[in-house]
Amino acid sequence: MARSNDEVAALLQEYADLLAITGGDRFKARAYEKAVRAVAGYHGDIAGLDIKQLRAIPGVGKSIADKIGEYFEHGSVQAIEEVRARIPAGVRQLMAIPTLGPKKAAQLHHDLGISSIEELVDAIHHERLRDVKGFGPKTEQNILHGVELMQQAGDRVLINVAMDLAEEIVTGLAAVTGCSRCTYAGSLRRFRETIGDIDILAAAENPGPVMKAFRDLDLVGEVIAGGEKKTSIRTTKGLQVDLRVVPPQAWGAALQYFTGSKGHNIRTREMAVHAGLKLSEYGIFDVETGDLIVSETEEEVYRRLGLPWIPPTLREDRGEIEAAQRDELPELVTERDIRGDLHTHTDLTDGVSSLEDMVATAAARGYAYYAVTDHAPNLVMQRMSDDKMLAQREQVRELAARYPKLTLLHGTELNIDADGEVDWGPDFLAGFDLCVASVHSSFTQPREQMTRRLVRACENPYVNIIGHPTARLIGRRPPVDADLDELFRACARTGTALEINSFPDRLDLRDEHILWAKQHGVKFAINSDSHSTTHLAAIRYGVGTAQRGWLTKDDVINTWPLSRLKKFLRKGRA
DNA sequence: GCCGTTTTCGGCCCGACTGTTTTCAGTCG
Numbered sequence: 001m002a003r004s005n006d007e008v009a010a011l012l013q014e015y016a017d018l019l020a021i022t023g024g025d026r027f028k029a030r031a032y033e034k035a036v037r038a039v040a041g042y043h044g045d046i047a048g049l050d051i052k053q054l055r056a057i058p059g060v061g062k063s064i065a066d067k068i069g070e071y072f073e074h075g076s077v078q079a080i081e082e083v084r085a086r087i088p089a090g091v092r093q094l095m096a097i098p099t100l101g102p103k104k105a106a107q108l109h110h111d112l113g114i115s116s117i118e119e120l121v122d123a124i125h126h127e128r129l130r131d132v133k134g135f136g137p138k139t140e141q142n143i144l145h146g147v148e149l150m151q152q153a154g155d156r157v158l159i160n161v162a163m164d165l166a167e168e169i170v171t172g173l174a175a176v177t178g179c180s181r182c183t184y185a186g187s188l189r190r191f192r193e194t195i196g197d198i199d200i201l202a203a204a205e206n207p208g209p210v211m212k213a214f215r216d217l218d219l220v221g222e223v224i225a226g227g228e229k230k231t232s233i234r235t236t237k238g239l240q241v242d243l244r245v246v247p248p249q250a251w252g253a254a255l256q257y258f259t260g261s262k263g264h265n266i267r268t269r270e271m272a273v274h275a276g277l278k279l280s281e282y283g284i285f286d287v288e289t290g291d292l293i294v295s296e297t298e299e300e301v302y303r304r305l306g307l308p309w310i311p312p313t314l315r316e317d318r319g320e321i322e323a324a325q326r327d328e329l330p331e332l333v334t335e336r337d338i339r340g341d342l343h344t345h346t347d348l349t350d351g352v353s354s355l356e357d358m359v360a361t362a363a364a365r366g367y368a369y370y371a372v373t374d375h376a377p378n379l380v381m382q383r384m385s386d387d388k389m390l391a392q393r394e395q396v397r398e399l400a401a402r403y404p405k406l407t408l409l410h411g412t413e414l415n416i417d418a419d420g421e422v423d424w425g426p427d428f429l430a431g432f433d434l435c436v437a438s439v440h441s442s443f444t445q446p447r448e449q450m451t452r453r454l455v456r457a458c459e460n461p462y463v464n465i466i467g468h469p470t471a472r473l474i475g476r477r478p479p480v481d482a483d484l485d486e487l488f489r490a491c492a493r494t495g496t497a498l499e500i501n502s503f504p505d506r507l508d509l510r511d512e513h514i515l516w517a518k519q520h521g522v523k524f525a526i527n528s529d530s531h532s533t534t535h536l537a538a539i540r541y542g543v544g545t546a547q548r549g550w551l552t553k554d555d556v557i558n559t560w561p562l563s564r565l566k567k568f569l570r571k572g573r574a
Numbered sequence: 575g576c577c578g579t580t581t582t583c584g585g586c587c588c589g590a591c592t593g594t595t596t597t598c599a600g601t602c603g
Contacts, residue, residue: 027586031575061576099592101601134600138593186603199603230590232602242603244590257588262603269587280588 003512004047008068009040011080015067017092018083020102021109034059037263039068041318043515045485047072090116098146099139107132121147149238157239158474159541160504162188162195169200169217169241176213178204180248185258189312191544193474193507197240199258207245214243250282252297257281263317264310271305271321279305313547318515332547333526335540337559340369343413343436343467343499343527344536348392349375349382351531355392359399361533363406369562371409372396373436376423378415386428393431407562409433413467418442418449420456422463429462434569436499436527438467443480450482458490461573465525466491468501468508476505484513488520495571497525497557500549502542503535514549523568524556 016032019025038059039046046054046068054065067077087109094105094117108114111132114123124144129135166184174182179202183189186199202210211231215223221236232242246254257265258281272279276287283295284304294300299309307324311332314320323329345351346358353361355372362370374392375382393410400408414422414437422429422437429435437457445453457463469487470479491498498517501508506529509517514524526542528535546556553559557568 025575028575030586034576059576063575099601103600134594136594142592197603225591227591232591258603260603262587265603266587273587278588282589 004045004072005039005042005512008046008071009036011071011077012036012039012064012067014092015077015080015083017095017102018080018087021087021091021095021106022083023106031059032064034263034266035064037317041263041316041512043318043512043519045516088115090119093117094120096150097143098149099142100146104134107134117147117150149234156194156196156475158504159188159191159193159195159507159544160538162198162239165219165235165239165241166198166200168219169198169214172217173200173202173210173213173243176204176210178206179210180204181251182210183255185255186242186260189259190261190315191313191541191548193510193545197242200241200243201254201258202243202245203248203251203254204245205247210245211243244281246281250295252299252301253279253283253295254281256298256301259312259315261316264315264320267317267321268302268305271307275305277304311547313544314550316548330550330552333543333551333553333556333559334547335543337553337556338367338526338539338543339560339562340367340371340407340409340558340565341528341530341536341539342371342409342411342434342465342525342558343373343501344371344530345374345413346372346392348388349379349384353531353533355395356399357533358530358536359403359406359408361536363403365536367406369407369409369558369565371411371434373411373413373434376412376414378417378423379440390431411435413438414463415440416453416457418445418453420453422457422460426462429460430573432462434464435462436465436467437463438499439471439480443471443477445480447481447483450480451486454482454487455490458487458494458496461571463496464569464571465497465499465527467499467527468503468506468529469498470508470510470513472506472508472510474505474507479508484516485520488517488522491517491523492521495523495568497523497568500524500526500542500546502526502528502538502540502545504538504541507541507545509545509549511545511548514546514551518549518551518555524551525558526556527558 012032013036016029019029038057042057051065051069054060054068070077091105091109094100095102112123112128114120123129124140129140166188170182170184173179181203183201185201187195188198204210214231219235220233222234224232224234230244234240244258269279272284278285278287284293284301286293294304302309310320310324344358346355347353375384377384396408396410411432411434414435416437416439472479498509526546528539530536557565
């Protein structure tokens with residue numbers, strides 16, 4: 001379901017870009033960019049809001065609220081149509097080329113009539129850029145190189161890919177003599193679901209050796225920019241990594257700055273300005289005297305702004321500053337709070353590890369309970385049968401004796417069919433300790449049908465958790481189209497939890513949907529959906545996503561003591 | 575275009591690096 005928030009955000013971003021290309025008031029363009037972040041990060045669906053409610057969103061004033069209203073009413077916005085008519089779409093696309101921004105794109109369009117990437121490449125080959133002011137031979141090379149990179153589509157990568165790479169680089173740089181601290185920052189530290197580039201931060205009195213060690217890493221494909229304090233490289237696989245080295249005493253301010261997000265940083269810097277201070281990656285300074293006030297730790301930086309420390313996963317300018325000012329930041333769920341995994345597979349269906357190995361790995365993680373939830377018969381390719389399922393249950397019960405500290409639960413992952421029915425009737429389902437139910441087919445049903453299908457699953461008294469609720473695969477399959485408000489209401493009403501599937505290519509529900517569902521009073525289960533012993537650790541990404549959705553321990557059923565969990569799983573059954 | 579415990583007008587985040595130019599604009603994060 002393409003949320004209307006995302007549609008509107010894309011439209012406002014286009015307008016902001018076009019305003020930047022046409023020149024004029026750059027603060028106007030910035031105001032639209034601010035509104036883009038506000039709309040994209042808004043917790044609910046903005047389609048249902050009236051003008052007054054739209055204006056209540058910080059960063060959305062009369063003009064933008066009216067444009068959003070006009071868009072919902074007519075499907076287009078006149079002011080945007082007018083500027084579209086003047087600036088060909090291809091001119092905006094030029095901005096996607098690294099090193100090309102709105103000014104250069106506008107100049108190419110104005111001086112040479114270039115309005116597409118193809119025309120630009122052609123113009124370079126015919127040496128037509130030589131006469132344009134500000135464009136030299138290096139710029140030509142940079143553009144051609146940038147276009148080549150775009151064609152290779154070195155897009156965003158999944159969080160686990162970036163995390164593995166970042167941890168490898170951090171380990172390498174931390175070992176360099178003179179490097180006192182090293183960590184990853186940026187969107188990775190905020191646990192965004194995909195990562196565009198990796199930000200590494202190091203502290204050293206003398207940056208030289210750390211910079212050299214970075215440039216010499218085996219994974220470096222090319223050095224994009226190499227300065228004294230900052231170096232950017234592209235790995236052999238095409239991912240950009242930026243390293244910043246700061247003096248040790250500036251660590252806290254630098255970490256705060258390089259963690260972002262951009263929106264969060266703008267807010268904190270504005271707060272500093274209003275207090276007669278200046279906040280940069282080197283610290284908080286007194287504007288009058290230029291004296292450094294604090295810089296060593298993030299806690300000090302936030303405290304000087306009158307705020308408690310804000311967890312990185314909240315730093316998206318989605319209300320965390322206001323919550324911090326009221327001292328109402330949520331106490332976020334952490335990986336340590338997770339007492340068990342409630343969605344896992346074995347080699348009885350499509351897993352690759354045995355029941356024994358999966359349980360041993362769960363026990364080694366210190367879990368208090370663990371559910372085995374292999375696929376049910378309707379997912380025919382998994383070749384499940386009643387007999388096999390019952391035999392596995394026996395095995396689980398026998399295995400339980402070997403793990404006195406770990407309670408084993410026998411469950412299943414049911415298949416929600418096109419009508420909302422599941423694999424078994426009540427008699428057989430009653431034998432399970434818990435049931436996950438998920439959509440695995442008919443992904444493209446119309447909205448009403450899909451909504452009814454999911455709500456029916458919730459209404460089944462044996463369904464405890466809706467697995468990967470939108471069934472999206474990041475970068476490969478879009479989310480199903482359903483009325484999420486209705487689904488969330490049904491979950492809250494029936495005592496059905498929504499899964500936060502931790503598998504890095506799912507992360508489903510995603511952060512914004514979690515925030516939205518939480519407003520309805522829904523409970524969640526953070527599960528790994530493991531198909532191998534190595535997958536259990538992926539729960540960290542589900543926890544990070546849950547944090548981005550502002551969840552506390554109490555919101556997540558698999559942080560609860562077993563007795564409370566079991567009560568929830570009875571779901572009001574007799 | 576948005577916003578307001580100094581403001582309904584006059585502000586609007588900050589710094590590194592590059593390429594071009596000779597003191598700086600543009601881009602990026």
